[in-house]
Amino acid sequence: MAILTSLISLLQATLPEQGGALSAVDWARAQFALTAIYHWLFVPLTLGLGLIMAIMETKYYRTGSEFWRRTTQFWQRLFGINFAMGVATGIILEFEFGTNWSNYSWFVGDIFGAPLAIEGIVAFFMESTFVAVMYFGWDKVSRGFHLASTWLTWLGASISAWWILVANSWMQYPVGCEFNPDTMRNEMTSFFDVALSPFAIDKFLHTTISSWIIGAAFVVAVAAWYLLKKREAEREMALKSLRIGAIVGLIASIGAAITGDESAYKVAEVQPMKLAAMEALYNGGTDVSLTGIAAINPFKQPNYKEEKEAPLRLSIPNGLSILATRSLHGFVPGVNDILNGYTKADGTVEPSAKEKMQRGRTAIEALAAYRQAKTDGADEATVAPLLATLKENMPYFGYGFIKDEAELVPYIPVNFWAFRIMVGLGSLFILFFAFLLFLDWKKKGFLAPSALNTELSTFNKATLWVAIILLPCAYICSESGWLVAEFGRQPWTIQDMLPVSASVSDISAGAVATTFWLFLILFTTMLAVEINIMLKQIKKGPQL
Amino acid sequence: MKLLRRIFRFYYDGFRSMTLGRTLWLIIGIKLFIMFAILKVFFFPNFLKQNAGKGHEAEFVATELNKRAEQPLRP
Structure with a gap:
């Protein structure tokens, strides 16, 4: 609660033009962020733990060992708690679309309809069918069918995630659609362009693979707790679970680094302002270095217009050029280049913010004139040039709502620090999981046979405590990734098409603030209940 | 028909033999009630x-x- 209150104070501090008062759009954004962050506490554990318990059940299937059956059932129980707590938390986002974001919902309705409908059907039928077999089917269906159901539960959850991420990716990189000025909606012209957008593929891979880290960190943390508590009855389960967790964790954290690099490359291509904000790159150029760390004030938007670069910057030479262009000497635009306009590597000119804003206004005026002409019953010859003007300027439609070009720059401190937290913790996970596997391979530390009957040394205790502490760090890492993705695309709900200020409904700030606080109370209570049930079951162990 | 009866029994027995599941279903029920009968109707x-x-x-x-x-x- 205290952290959230500080965040709201921080938000107020960044809005001097409104005298520090939060507007409806700020509250609607805060509410959406709160709901999405809460929802995202459950999803990655479902995806990650689902994979690990499926691996464990595969071991049971192959060996027929009672030990693996009990171990699988134990992790499935914890999976069930998380699954039950996460059920329907995403539906609230859809409530918010209808109430707080009605312009946006109407504007994109046709595009989101298909992916969200598929997601709903897949989630309902696949997950509800196979989850039931997974829990009720022990001894009632064959081992093979039960194993298939466990894998299909995990696959169903992953496919669900795919469609949600397709919808999110479309907002970041709108493709496969055309705006219809009569219905005021974007209409899908190619389902495959939307469903298989390269941005969506990268996002899906990075998001789901990084979710496996949370599953791995969870298993390792629970196992570490049993070892720390010297619970002999759970020792074998803890050791074997820890090994599987560490293997999945290492593969996932390396995979997340690789897919993260590919995602950043895609961001550089289609959302250069996001990359500039992540890097606090005010002025771009060729041979751009990658910032390791810099003294960016977390509470204040830097003066990117006047400052040459971020203060006390430590960087890797040519790193950003390689990351963004796959070339040592590639050109990477900074915030000011994007605002002033620049020439891309392929020779095309990216217009300045002022020109885009002008063209956006032209598109909005053409749209209004077109709709008025249609209402007045004008003939085709009258409306055709208006339509042509609209179509020509439609790529900049959203810029017509921007009043000041500073609105086009996302809040740099959040992007800069959230990106570094994500990458820093992600790297730490690679090292830690590798370290655990090294201990396992060499039979050293708490994994040494001698550790079984002796008091744990300070080093071993510290290692196990680190394993436990890294669980909340995995969540922080994952949520930081979302902060980068979503803060970085501000001011847009749909990149270049619609800013948040035009997407939000004409509602009072007070109304949204009320539901924000309601949600906060509700979510905090539900989270406390979940953690309580989860901890009780962990303390109980695999014994039923 | 026989298949349908078997499916019904499968779910029926499963739900009846739940232990922790009962608590979880109760929480899901309360949560859905709050969401659809209160939040959606009065606030959204x-x-x-x-x-x-x-x-x-x-x-x-x-x-x-x-x-x-x-x-x-x-x-």
């Missing part, structure tokens, strides 16, 4: 349905967007 009306009326959504959104382009949002 469909803004367009309330303000634009059926069949007039496009016109309403067009007017709204035009207004937003001309003036900033109300505080």
Whole structure:
């Protein structure tokens, strides 16, 4: 609660033009962020733990060992708690679309309809069918069918995630659609362009693979707790679970680094302002270095217009050029280049913010004139040039709502620090999981046979405590990734098409603030209940 | 018919033999009640349905967007 209150104070501090008062759009954004962050506490554990318990059940299937059956059932129980707590938390986002974001919902309705409908059907039928077999089917269906159901539960959850991420990716990189000025909606012209957008593929891979880290960190943390508590009855389960967790964790954290690099490359291509904000790159150029760390004030938007670069910057030479262009000497635009306009590597000119804003206004005026002409019953010859003007300027439609070009720059401190937290913790996970596997391979530390009957040394205790502490760090890492993705695309709900200020409904700030606080109370209570049930079951162990 | 009966028994026995599951289903039920019977009904009306009326959504959104382009949002 205290952290959230500080965040709201921080938000107020960044809005001097409104005298520090939060507007409806700020509250609607805060509410959406709160709901999405809460929802995202459950999803990655479902995806990650689902994979690990499926691996464990595969071991049971192959060996027929009672030990693996009990171990699988134990992790499935914890999976069930998380699954039950996460059920329907995403539906609230859809409530918010209808109430707080009605312009946006109407504007994109046709595009989101298909992916969200598929997601709903897949989630309902696949997950509800196979989850039931997974829990009720022990001894009632064959081992093979039960194993298939466990894998299909995990696959169903992953496919669900795919469609949600397709919808999110479309907002970041709108493709496969055309705006219809009569219905005021974007209409899908190619389902495959939307469903298989390269941005969506990268996002899906990075998001789901990084979710496996949370599953791995969870298993390792629970196992570490049993070892720390010297619970002999759970020792074998803890050791074997820890090994599987560490293997999945290492593969996932390396995979997340690789897919993260590919995602950043895609961001550089289609959302250069996001990359500039992540890097606090005010002025771009060729041979751009990658910032390791810099003294960016977390509470204040830097003066990117006047400052040459971020203060006390430590960087890797040519790193950003390689990351963004796959070339040592590639050109990477900074915030000011994007605002002033620049020439891309392929020779095309990216217009300045002022020109885009002008063209956006032209598109909005053409749209209004077109709709008025249609209402007045004008003939085709009258409306055709208006339509042509609209179509020509439609790529900049959203810029017509921007009043000041500073609105086009996302809040740099959040992007800069959230990106570094994500990458820093992600790297730490690679090292830690590798370290655990090294201990396992060499039979050293708490994994040494001698550790079984002796008091744990300070080093071993510290290692196990680190394993436990890294669980909340995995969540922080994952949520930081979302902060980068979503803060970085501000001011847009749909990149270049619609800013948040035009997407939000004409509602009072007070109304949204009320539901924000309601949600906060509700979510905090539900989270406390979940953690309580989860901890009780962990303390109980695999014994039923 | 036999298959349907077997499926029914499968779920029936499964639900009956739940232990922790009962608590979880209770929580899910309470949660869904709060969401759909309280939050959705009293706090999250469909803004367009309330303000634009059926069949007039496009016109309403067009007017709204035009207004937003001309003036900033109300505080």
